[in-house]
Amino acid sequence: MEERVAKETFEAAKRASVSQLLMKAGRLVNERALARVPEAPGRPRLRPSHTALLPHLDLEGTRLGVLAERLGVTKQAVTQLVDDMEAMGVLERVPDPTDGRAKLVVFADDGPTLLMQGMRYLAEIDGELAAALGPRRHAALSSALAAVIAALEGE
Amino acid sequence: MEERVAKETFEAAKRASVSQLLMKAGRLVNERALARVPEAPGRPRLRPSHTALLPHLDLEGTRLGVLAERLGVTKQAVTQLVDDMEAMGVLERVPDPTDGRAKLVVFADDGPTLLMQGMRYLAEIDGELAAALGPRRHAALSSALAAVIAALEGE
DNA sequence: CCACTTGGTCAATCTTGCTTTACTAAATGA
């Protein structure tokens, strides 16, 4: 009897938690998205840490230190990320006109092109998810996720 | 004009994608869950790879090689994970009665206790999310995520 | 003018989560 209850509890706990579903779904989407990016030989490959940088960039250019703060990592870590993305041709460092020490991280000439290409992969996956879920649940998912993020980030 | 359109496109792309929301929400939940687990000095700390092992364990005991297959990693990788979780007091290796070479990975005496403790952290977070979303959206999120995982795993 | 702070870089190192290579011991079967 005891045994049986334990088993049920255990099996239920395995699936029931939204937190676990969220972690798993996030991981799967991440894998799928990165798998789609073609390799450019000679240049560093796009990795999750690079894509994590993108949402923090402003079109007008962003100080490296500001990026570090937004990402919650050290400036050195960002230096490495920006180095990579410079080598990929996505970003560029330009001197900050208002402070001779500072540099602004901006999109390179064809950065937006590459970026939009990346967005297309995400859009593709979105489309696949929408097809699997149907428009209603896809919309519901989108709004629920936004609320989750707001709740978790606003701590 | 051009400039303005680019900016809008860019800013919209930053948020609009469900894929991105999913990745971000997953990351945030993960961080929050791990932050809640108290450190037990002297023993290895619980890390994401450990928690990834748990859903693949059967109550009756599971062969190490089977775990490796389910996780999609080498047996050596699982050996290391099980080593850690043995040191934490969560799991135990017992000889497989049907094969002298094999070992069964089972929960240690107080393994279920520790495990349920972990589940409680997840349940807590679930509760917080439910509170933030309201019961309707929380349920919708759960069902949508299950569908996403099914779609992505069934490839 | 000089001390100090600030923005960024360089180099070395650490942790995580794996892998490859090499090995031991038990099972299997011609």
Added chain:
DNA sequence: TCATTTAGTAAAGCAAGATTGACCAAGTGG
């Protein structure tokens, strides 16, 4: 019985993503 397969372990190493510490050059304030 003896060669081969199978279950697991041990040790070393690697790539990713960070960190710490030492540094330089440009601003800033007494």
